[in-house]
Amino acid sequence: MSEPKTPTPTPAGDTYKGWVFKWTNYIKGYQRRWFVLSNGLLSYYRTQAEMGHTCRGTINLATATITVDDACNFVISNGGAQTYHLKASCEVERQRWITALELAKAKAARMQAESDDSGDDFSPSSPPAAPGQGGSSQNSEVQSALRTLGSKVEDLSTCNDLISKHGSALQRSLSELDSLRLTGEAGDKIRQVTERATLFRITSNAMINACRDFLALAQAHSKRWQKALQAERDQRVRLEETLEQLAKQHNNLERAFRGAGQSNTATDSKSSSGPGKGEASDEDDDNEFFDAMEEAPEFITVPADPQLHKRSSSNVSGFNSEICADDQSLNEEPLAMNQESPSQELVPLKKRRTRIPDKPNYSLNLWSIMKNCIGKELSKIPMPVNFNEPISMLQRLSEDLEYHELLDKAGKCQSTLEQMCYVAAFSVSSYSTTVHRTGKPFNPLLGETFELDRRRESGYRSLCEQVSHHPPAAAHHVISDRGWTLRQEITVASKFRGKYLSIMPLGTIHAVFEKGNNHYTWKKVTTTVHNIIVGKLWIDQSGEIDVVNHTTGDRCHLKFAPYSYFSRDVARKVTGVVMDKDGKAHYVLSGTWDEKMEFSRVMQSSRGGENGTEGKQKTVYQTLKAREVWRKNPILDGAESMYFFTALALTLNEPEEGMAPTDSRRRPDQRLMEDGRWEEANAEKQRLEEKQRIARREREREAVSQRTSSQSEEGESALHDNYRALWFDRCEDKITGEQVHIYKGGYWENKDRGNWEGCPDIF
Template sequence: MMSEPKTPVPTPAGDTYKGWVFKWTNYIKGYQRRWFVLSNGLLSYYRTQAEMGHTCRGTINLATATITVDDACNFVISNGGAQTYHLKASCEVERQRWITALELAKAKAARMQAESDDSGDDFPSSSPPTAPGQGGGSQNSEVQSALRTLGSKVEDLSTCNDLISKHGSALQRSLSELDSLRLTGEAGDKIRQVTERATLFRITSNAMINACRDFLALAQTHSKRLQKALQAERDQRVRLEETLEQLAKQHNHLERAFRGASQSNATADNESASGPGKGEGSDEEDDNEFFDAMEEAPEFITVPADPHFHKRSSSNISGFNSEMCPDDQSLNEEPLAMNQESPSQELVPLKKRRTRIADKPNYSLNLWSIMKNCIGKELSKIPMPVNFNEPISMLQRLSEDLEYHELLDKASKCQSSLEQMCYVAAFSVSSYSTTVHRTGKPFNPLLGETYELDRRRESGYRSLCEQVSHHPPAAAHHVISDRGWTLRQEITVASKFRGKYLSIMPLGTIHAIFEKGNNHYTWKKVTTTVHNIIVGKLWIDQSGEIDVVNHTTGDRCHLKFAPYSYFSRDVARKVTGVVMDKDGKAHYVLSGTWDEKMEFSRVMQSSLGGENGTEGKQKTVYQTLKAREVWRRNPLPEGADTMYYFTSLALTLNEYEEGISPTDSRRRPDQRLMEEGRWDEGNSEKQRLEEKQRIVRREREREAASQRTASQPEEAVDEDSLTDPSLKSAPHDSHLALWFDRCEDEITGEQVHIYKGGYWEAKDRGIWEGCPDIY
């Protein structure tokens, strides 16, 4: 006996319709209950509601589907024979609701498909562009969402109009046929009554249809006018916000100057009376509120601190403020102070970056036909078409780690090295937030390819990447900031395809050096796993552990990325960590998720007394103050789902700029063609560039072999082995990087590439001597 599920059902005219439906599986199991979701003209189903985020069992497009009714509760949806769903509702009323919702969705999907075929790429231009301001972004999205909702409702009204006309005409024909039978007696009277009522219904329906038609025409007439007025209001509001922002910065600067002058005078008067170290904040005086008990972590438990820490909080406000990092407001004031030193810079407007790229074409490709012969191979050795790529290179993907560079700006202002560690740890986690929906693979850089990211005027930093090795593929990255920090890394990606999933293991160490305190931090990246390679929807997970080490003070932060599990009760994508000094004493606890936010709280006391964990180990209990948010992910731009889920920074990475190096990724033709939607031409260019790279590499190997032969004539050399790409006699390519020198790292002892300088000077002169011809 099949039970009738009690599920709240939304109105059929809504954009999304969900509910439990019994689906025929096979002759053994029969009908099984499945969770169906109708959205945007697509009908998808899952085994449970929890699977909606990661595993879709099947999807059918209603635009080309047929819907038929078998009996009171059964109905069938078929898509040209390729897909057929035999479904059974819990009751006849429930089946009718689904039929109505499916018909409306089918009509809307067919209409949208016809409009897209007619208009092509003109549809996105109907919506007003986003104003280039920082304020009001959420309000713009709300207005756009309201406009889209109204447009959707108008389309639903038009669909209902057509359905009423269709069914009304059929009803009138049926009644006319009954009237033609000329029945007498009571049956004839009943038919006449029904005919009269149907006539009244037709008159009322026609009146409603005419009113709807007039409303639709009026809405279409005034739509463009309202959009223009909305755009004008938005531009005016942005100008006002920019003016207010400038006034606020000037006001804050004057207040800081006045406060600094007052404090310097007071310090001079009371210097003899003040005790030593009075102006330095204590590590125990950071917060003055309790921390609510948070969810149990895998390795430790946090509880509220004892009340005696709260009693002295009111007297520690000055110490708290002196040790904490400056807030966002003070960081925003720094460019203003620099601009006042050189007033000419303030008059030069910042460059407006682009906010959109061409929408991703809907090209279908059989992934298994390409991957089935590549199981166990490295990803860099698999000839992948551009269909699986995203229109940026691996060098640009490395530069995207600077999405949240302000965390390093705040860290450079910290007085305490332990708190600085919290910001550095949060920065190491923030780089993964852009990978949640990014299932596309970046372009493998060509040997000698470079990429620069000059944001010195906007954000105070300059970044340079260069592909320094091809086998194994390695990229060197160097960032210098005017705000007191330097970041460098050399990343080599090792990957293995395991059939059901793809594992990507970044190798190499990331270094962050701060001028203040000369603190030098290092850490490594965790493993990225792409699931559902063969069947289902692709989704990405991060798992592993990170040790952020301060080599100057000995401080350490151990971060743990919990892998996704169907059976875990914890929140997905969870990250936890503890900041400890060189003696192993815990000072801060970090918690959050790598795709959303991170928080840190001050540890007041720690003890062993929690429930036994794995292998009988006791969990450490930390008494902490109230947690403070240290990082939160920026929202994606509007329409990101059609633009490879790029962030606002990623949308600007491939924007062409004048004066860049001839080897810059923005000059790469196959990548540019793919971004423009010309994938077939991009595939041809990709093959040409790869073959050109092979020819240059074989020639370089011949020259290296001839030099070895000249220096050692007594040894025989196999000529065939000189052109063998799989030759492993030398661990690295003989190619010499142009902007980086190979040396041994003083901290880790690894062989790395360090920036040797000269790039930005060459750009200023406009002379690019020695740059190879790779395109």
Template structure:
């Protein structure tokens, strides 16, 4: 479910539609519904997809009353049984609806009055009629309609003659019965029937006369109707031409503005400062409905006028929205022999084999596994997706451009917002991904080299903007992977993630353990955060769906800045949008500077805080903080899935390329894993057999390594060794057992967090350049 969107039309338009919360009952409370205002009628549906077949209710605004309850609530009632108690997402949104409803009501009342008074109303053009329809066609349609009406009136006249004829015969028969000598009761019955027959004949005559009057009136005004239709057509053509001219002028002004901004280094800031005054009265901010800790409201207009100045001691300008972040374009000197030697960008694949439709009894596998860790459950590939956990970890770089933009920020607090958005964006790829990644083998690696993905490169210079990523499985029990990314734009990302999971019967909880680090070379800002809990619901019965819940603290260890993000868990009774994420970016003193809002599967926005005050008491007696904010800016938006993604495990464009075969990678790379490759190709039976072989080979290698380590320890060394029960770090205990050492990462104490973690010790990319992989273990 998506968050409420801004209605798709202006209040002055004929059609206005959007999401509004409607009161249903005391159990469900307010529920989100899709409302459509058109032709003086307000209709609503549960979803936009219902518009074509199922309308849940309609109110005619011509006879309806519109009342405002408070800042966000309003009521629409027609005086009868239909009453809608509605709630907008914010006060500005409510005012838009009120304006649209009042205009539509006034128009509906005026049209109804004109229709009742004169009968000379002019029909509106059909929305589906082509704008270039000629007047001759319209005239012929009117004449055809009049002829049809005339024939129907003739039919009614014939029916009237028959009714008069048979009615007279009926009255004669009744008169004859009245002359007979009957009892008093029979006489009363005959008289009653005679009266009803007379009334029936009078009513029929009145109906025929009304139809004849209508026909006469239609013929008298047919020419006037034709002139009105032609006038409407001409006006539509003039409006279309005017809109086309305005669009051309707008496009021309936009190009001129961009041209001036590119040639004048101070032009963009000056233009932005001058243009911001034009929208002072229209800037608004979506209030976060029933936020547990704070409320946001639009800031005073004078704050907007000063938004380009240094209000709080740092730059308030947001980074540009231009996706191209290169400070200077890559130039090629034709006189340089080295620059002429260009290597083209590799074309990545956009499709993988469709997922086969294999059925399996899930309960037969899972019924004996309740309470166990997911890594200890022998799972067939039928529940997997054809990528490993190392590749899934590399998918966190789907929106690496956020870190590119963060590297360009002059303000550490703005940079914090982009890093926070990056921490949220990694969950957008999981919304439909219910498949389980392959558990990596110990020593398995995965590289992702994207330094040559954005253009050509010369032999003497790499194209700016790429990155290199390396993952390695550094522990098997508990499973842990180390990840290191270095970017040409001046940032480094590293993390060690160990996954703890529990199967609870109805749902599966996945708790990532470990800290993520983002370091920016220019400012030396060092950010850390942890991941939230992922829950997979309906494991046994029903359709699988995924939810993210918990809290994230993104901390800048250099400045003390902090961004607190809250992932709201899904609740059936909640009135909030699903998958909602809210956050506050604060400095070291706890002062809020930015408000973040959005959803982890769609987009994130942020807005500058101009003023904060303590508001009314909220739940549990706590006071809510009211933030006055500027207009929201978009931080991040999810990329659309590729065509046919539902048959390709709902992979993103990046995920489709992760398992693509590539020359020159290490022999331990996940691309070379045979069971994973067989599954991607649709050979699931062969993949299951190969998966069992690899897991058994890994167990035998582990047992041999433990035996060798035990034989090398002397009796005295064993007595002086640390007691195993005193080791609290699971990864350190695993190392104590078999003395395994990672190939490309070294386990050490992190100087910032004090945690023991694996940090890249170098050598991989140099080994790739030389093609020297002798030190790599044979794991496949």
């Protein structure tokens, strides 16, 4: 048996654990279980190894009763719903558990009573310091020390109460024995015990009085410390305000000094250069600068000095005209295409659907399904279609092309650094479709495909294929007539953590442009689904992306800030810097992944002062006026009843002529769910999954039969690797060195011929 190092139990709030025998039933009797007492909760596990993932039961001691049966047995109950009949290995061990449980129960009851009170127990007059304020870490350390001291004093007071309670009970028991008037040796022993108990009670009373004095002294000093802490915080705020005013004055003086040598013509041109360069611009400049300083970001952007505008007017004007030319050419491109091929005007484009059947209102207890799945891989959890959306993961991958025009614009850029801005914005835009999409896509069957032919409307063709089942992996290839190719192989790793679900896409995305042969790569960030069990589901994206141009060495570092309730910054914020191969910054990107992105030309950069909590220096970028590079399409009317699908997503599951028999649009369970027939869809989903398992077992049997005794090791690995994708070849990527699937061609040619003989029967 694992026992605590000291005979006295640990205070409530610390962990007290050990082996205890628990009554199970009349057949098995008492079974040895691992019990853990922590923060007023008593939990048990079959083994210590289960502590990380599977709890067998928990009782809240705040509302529980603790009774003692005999020397080793005791009972814990919370009013009939849960009752644990426990037995310790010996009487001493049972007494240790009883003492620890009573102490934890008293503290849990006190904490519950305090939580019901609407007031702030600690210090209403001293709110926590705002993030980014100087000295906030010191304040939090002092407050943490005060809270710890208050908690320990409360534990001491609880121990005093327990000593007084048990001492009185002991005195009563001894008095009852003394009233029996036993004679001889037994009477002498009782009198000796009574005398020792009296001495113990006198000593305990002295300790209780000393503890009460200490408690009063600690409480008095605690109030003084809180007042001193608040005074220090107020002084810190006043100093920061003074420094802010000094910095503003210093900035204005520098501006006035630079402008003193300018001619009247330069002054006139400055004042007539439009909004953003006058006095109002200066005021915005200060506000923006110090707001950024207060939030302590990785870098700071400020409007470039007017003198820098003039100094680089020729380069800047060329840059702006280049952008305008690109935008104008893109806007005029559909007209130019129609002029080049007037025959297309005679063939109207296909009218695609704008609605799908409304989502039925079915209720289902998610916890009843997922409570035993904590810590497991999401792809291995059998989930009903009630939590899905009528779309497959292959179709969800194709939704990355919602804003394909960003790649069209990137393909026309003269500057690779400007092209990097569009590619970075495209990498962010793919997350905008997830902000309200809390449904789970269908896991594709092995060999399932999805084609998206938008060559006439948008100039591209897309093909996805599920190339692996465990781990699930999908290969995606897009070719555009407008000068770019996109390919990716995504493996989704996911874990259910109880309160939230983490989805980690693994794999690299490649974008290659014909003009200049620029080859870009990047990876996806982590998606987190919160409030899985209780509350309204919401999605967050967090992490960092490095977009790299392997042709030129240019790089863009994007940071997705995780949502924080205490942050004063805008939610879902994304920031980034575009740098050349030498590390020099050329553009700054900012925005949110659910709304828009902007980019600004960097005119000058410098190292700022120590603004972070760790004393790190921040880089200050002086930039030109920001330009919007991407904005999210508005939400459709009635999107709430259509799974919050976008206009593109509504068309993805629309039947097409001539598609492959393995296409996701032909999947029966997904089609039944879209039509609102969820019970039939669940039955069909189970049939398809069982059919896939049978096919996998058949492949494994074939792999075993092909093995020889000299190839046992290779055959063992072939059990899982004998499947070969139909439209993609497995090879090593020359850029990343990863094992990936590359499109080998033939799909669109077979579609034109209507030849699908090689496609497997998966539906």
